[in-house]
Amino acid sequence: MLYIHATIITVNPSREIITDGAILVRGNLIEDIGKADILLQKYPDEEVTNLTDRIIIPGLVNAHMHTAQTLLRGAADDLELVSWLCERIWVMQGNFTPGDGYAAAMISCVEMLKSGTTCFLESMFADRYGFDGLCKAVEETGIRGCLGKIVMDVGTYASDPKWAMHPGLIEDRETSLLGAVKMHENWNGAANDRIRVWFGARTPGGVSDDLYKEMSTISREKSIPITMHCAEVAADRSFFSSLGHTPMSYCRSVNLLSPSTTLVHMVHLDSSDISALAETKTNVVHCPSSNAKLASGLCRVPDLLSAGVNVTLGTDGAPCNNTCDMMQEMRLAAILHKPKSEYHEAEPTLLPAETVLEMATFNGAKALQLDHVIGSLEKGKKADFCVVDMRHVALRPWYSAVSAVVYTAQARDVEMVVCDGKEVVRKGKVVGIDEDSVWREAERRGLEIVKRSGLKGKVEGKWPIR
Incomplete structure (x- = not known):
């Protein structure tokens, strides 16, 4: 997959930020990274995902x-x-x-x-x-x-x-x-x-x-x-x-x-x-x-x-x-x-x-002893990255991509996540996982733990519940 037209915060040794950038992922690795127009010319047959108005950061x-x-x-x-x-x-x-x-x-x-x-x-x-x-x-x-x-x-x-x-x-x-x-x-x-x-x-x-x-x-x-x-x-x-x-x-x-x-x-x-x-x-x-x-x-x-x-x-x-x-x-x-x-x-x-x-x-x-494979977006490293969707009123305008991510963006603005070369989050949803089932099971088991622990009536807060 060739991800194009994003602002890419690489966190590479030079700490480069690539505007109108692109990342080519093959298998679980970053095969290439650079300007979108150059990568589109180099890899004309690759499937493309357009990430205009997004910021990509390392996972x-x-x-x-x-x-x-x-x-x-x-x-x-x-x-x-x-x-x-x-x-x-x-x-x-x-x-x-x-x-x-x-x-x-x-x-x-x-x-x-x-x-x-x-x-x-x-x-x-x-x-x-x-x-x-x-x-x-x-x-x-x-x-x-x-x-x-x-x-x-x-x-x-x-x-x-x-x-x-x-x-x-x-x-x-x-x-x-x-x-x-x-x-x-x-x-x-x-x-x-x-x-x-x-x-x-x-x-x-x-x-x-x-x-x-x-x-x-x-x-x-x-x-x-x-x-x-x-x-x-x-x-x-x-x-x-x-x-x-x-x-x-x-x-x-x-x-x-x-x-x-x-x-x-x-x-x-x-x-x-x-x-x-x-x-x-x-x-x-x-x-x-x-x-x-x-x-x-x-x-x-x-x-x-x-x-x-x-x-x-x-x-x-x-x-x-x-x-x-x-x-x-x-x-x-x-x-x-x-x-x-x-x-x-x-x-x-x-x-x-x-x-x-x-x-x-x-x-x-x-x-975590993994800086040779993750932590920055560079050729040859694992394709682990996060795509922040900046197409929201609460995020615009922005001038520094790093400041926008650290001070302004929230979890709800994460649109896509790639880990080990696979899209594990797409359009804000975890791929292949029934999220409703996950939270319902966690809710059920949490309540059972409270009951087994003898804490029912103690964890619900200080105000009376009718």
Whole structure:
């Protein structure tokens, strides 16, 4: 297929924007890219899709996502973290079945595709959710998934007994670590290499030092990347301090810091932590919506970027964001850091639109060890891209294509998504998927989970319902 007459934001090494551009896709690769008139002359016999008045960007990379939690969207709003986790989220997740896990994965993948995400990193998929079902959902929807199987052996948060996990979520070394290795053997490289299997380690305090070290050793031996929440809330910082560590000195002590590790949230950092991240080329995921909604704090993204740390973006789960929409996440990331903070004066030039789009595309691909195949639109790379339809009153006029995408466009403006060379979204609908069936099944199962968890009457909000 030859896609023509679009404005193409390539995010290539020169950061070129091609006006009246075209992309030739053959198989799952970008065969050629350039001016439309030139490609039309070179390939006169190719089937053509006219994308006049559209902007094409690389497929968005959601570098932190909890697919299971999409069934819990809106079930724990306006709560602080302890109540959010211990009284709502863990209780409901501890009552999941594999069928619930599959339904959650399906609605998550469909929502991400419809909002322009072509690749995501699942952070911590528990054994009880049914890892095979998660992989099946990735296969069926056509998205690209890096899937973190949970690794843990301690049933509390930050070693605090009052933050005990629901018994249904507790796993041991054999189920979690060795189970992740087994899933890597079974699924890594499946679905035409759209599936990669990761270690999804629980937060420090939920994993013993010995298990972290064992996981880190296996990670290097078998090339299994690691993702982990870290330094998200003040309690995390207190936990590290109780051990005589800063967040990154602890992670270094258990061999976690490396280019194949992606650490999430990273709100409560010292300057020494930022230096350690830069030195070890460890990746960081910024989740602005989640951090703001749970009042976790503000990640020092400008300082991390200035130090040379690879920083990308993630939505986190639906109970602490309420959407899986990376378009919305880009806009908030670009705006959130400009006001005065404890680290800098008010500065409207911080995190410009270009930087944020890099974070959501190429930086995400780099964190996921996939920048050699996705993250930018170049000859020879995988054909993963998103088409934004600019033919709407809310989007016109526009002058900078990058600013239009980051500050103005929304998920509803995504018209087409191509992943691995296939049109997986066409005219705003996911191809080959009955979306009504997907959301109805998710709705049914979500209500059943609330009932099994004994939370009926507690998740419906504060105002009386007649």
